[in-house]
Amino acid sequence: MTVTKTNESNKLTVAIEGRIDTTTAPQLEAEIGELEGVNELVLDFAGVEYISSAGLRVVLKTQKIMNVNGEMKLINVNGDVMDVFDITGFVDILTIE
Amino acid sequence: MNLKCKMIMEEYKEKRSDFIELGDVVHSILKEITSKRENMYILAIEHRIKTEKSLAGKLELKGEKYSSLEDITDILGCRIICFFSDDIDVIAKEIEQKFDVDWDNSIDKRASIAAEAFGYLSLHYICSLPFGKGYPDNICGKKFEIQIRTTLQHTWAVINHDLGYKSEFGVPRSVKRGFSQVAGLLEIADEKFVGLRDAIFAYSDDVRAKIADNDVESISIDAVSLYEYMKHNKMMNEFYKELVSLCENCEISIISSNIYLEQLKFLSKNTLGDLSRMLERNRELAIKMAKQLFKTTDLDILSSNAALRFLCRAELINAGYSEEQMKEFMKLTYGDDIKSERQTKRLLSVYEAIKDGE
Numbered sequence: 337m338t339v340t341k342t343n344e345s346n347k348l349t350v351a352i353e354g355r356i357d358t359t360t361a362p363q364l365e366a367e368i369g370e371l372e373g374v375n376e377l378v379l380d381f382a383g384v385e386y387i388s389s390a391g392l393r394v395v396l397k398t399q400k401i402m403n404v405n406g407e408m409k410l411i412n413v414n415g416d417v418m419d420v421f422d423i424t425g426f427v428d429i430l431t432i433e
Numbered sequence: 434m435n436l437k438c439k440m441i442m443e444e445y446k447e448k449r450s451d452f453i454e455l456g457d458v459v460h461s462i463l464k465e466i467t468s469k470r471e472n473m474y475i476l477a478i479e480h481r482i483k484t485e486k487s488l489a490g491k492l493e494l495k496g497e498k499y500s501s502l503e504d505i506t507d508i509l510g511c512r513i514i515c516f517f518s519d520d521i522d523v524i525a526k527e528i529e530q531k532f533d534v535d536w537d538n539s540i541d542k543r544a545s546i547a548a549e550a551f552g553y554l555s556l557h558y559i560c561s562l563p564f565g566k567g568y569p570d571n572i573c574g575k576k577f578e579i580q581i582r583t584t585l586q587h588t589w590a591v592i593n594h595d596l597g598y599k600s601e602f603g604v605p606r607s608v609k610r611g612f613s614q615v616a617g618l619l620e621i622a623d624e625k626f627v628g629l630r631d632a633i634f635a636y637s638d639d640v641r642a643k644i645a646d647n648d649v650e651s652i653s654i655d656a657v658s659l660y661e662y663m664k665h666n667k668m669m670n671e672f673y674k675e676l677v678s679l680c681e682n683c684e685i686s687i688i689s690s691n692i693y694l695e696q697l698k699f700l701s702k703n704t705l706g707d708l709s710r711m712l713e714r715n716r717e718l719a720i721k722m723a724k725q726l727f728k729t730t731d732l733d734i735l736s737s738n739a740a741l742r743f744l745c746r747a748e749l750i751n752a753g754y755s756e757e758q759m760k761e762f763m764k765l766t767y768g769d770d771i772k773s774e775r776q777t778k779r780l781l782s783v784y785e786a787i788k789d790g791e
Contacts, residue, residue: 389734425736
């Protein structure tokens with residue numbers, strides 16, 4: 337998994353490529369970091385081909401932080417990953433564009 | 434500035450780092466105090482160290498009152514802003530447990546204001562960290578101020594302060610009168626908010642009791658009743674357990690069911706009675722759909738909304754909604770046409786797969 341971060345004032349864009357699974361989820365969590373001072377977070381899923389429960393947990397934890405800090409959205413989510421958000425019911429609380 | 438005040442300024446510079454450390458410790462304690470209470474709504478916990486400039490200004494104005502830095506009790510100032518006025522006393526009791534309170538210098542503006550007057554209302558405690566409770570010695574015994582107020586009291590105080598009428602002298606009578614009028618309005622509003630919160634709690638209790646007695650037929654679906662039903666209805670809980678058992682070692686992540694208010698309305702479910710019948714009619718298909726979808730995944734986490742998700746989709750099938758209507762329903766969640774169409778196709782293909790397998 338490769339993570340590319342772009343900072344723009346208080347906006348952070350995290351572009352992810354590859355699989356977010358048990359092995360790579362901790363790396364993603366570390367890359368996203370504490371989000372101090374970030375009030376707009378964009379997770380670009382264009383390159384994400386798979387997400388496991390471990391990856392979901394990282395996304396949910398990040399969403400909880402951003403509920404306090406500001407806004408978070410996921411962009412370019414492919415169909416298979418969207419299905420995972422859908423069947424688990426997490427689509428209800430995530431902003432997916 | 435006289436020599437005594439200059440010495441106070443020097444002492445401040447020497448001890449500023451202690452106050453910064455004290456501020457961080459006190460802030461953590463205040464956070465702990467307020468977070469452990471269920472149903473306590475806190476807008477903000479804030480603290481600041483008085484700046485050198487601000488202290489110099491204070492000494493210029495009232496220097497004769499102070500003989501050393503110890504006499505100035507707001508070098509560290511903390512503030513808790515809560516939503517409801519009756520929480521002020523709850524927080525105050527916790528503060529009394531955690532800190533040594535200097536009662537001579539603490540003031541309850543709510544009690545001290547004249548009965549016929551309206552104005553600044555807030556509880557100010559002058560506190561210090563007790564020795565021998567595990568805190569570093571360099572920060573124990575140092576006095577600091579904690580203000581506890583509601584959001585409305587805070588709004589009034591900030592506007593009153595920022596408009597520059599901190600001093601009573603020279604303020605036009607009409608302005609003073611205006612601030613008193615607003616203070617009176619906000620005091621009434623604070624009381625009303627407490628009443629509204631209590632009414633919601635009472636409504637929740639009433640709904641919960643009816644759910645326990647299975648007397649839900651006529652209860653309208655709203656945010657409170659849906660929450661209580663999802664949490665306490667026996668039949669719904671059994672359905673949810675069955676759903677969760679389809680994923681091995683499944684973790685449940687609790688999220689708000691409010692999003693389903695609109696979806697249930699779309700499906701013409703207006704009362705908990707309607708929802709109960711929807712559950713009875715669709716339970717079997719909902720479980721089959723979940724089995725079909727979960728069998729190709731290794732997921733071990735579900736949201737608490739999964740039960741409603743599968744029930745609503747089963748209802749779309751069993752109640753004979755058209756494909757167009759299904760897309761409209763999906764749009765409530767997905768927003769755009771492409772995603773809604775994809776989810777509709779997926780729902781229909783899952784249903785076809787279930788039928789083929791029977």
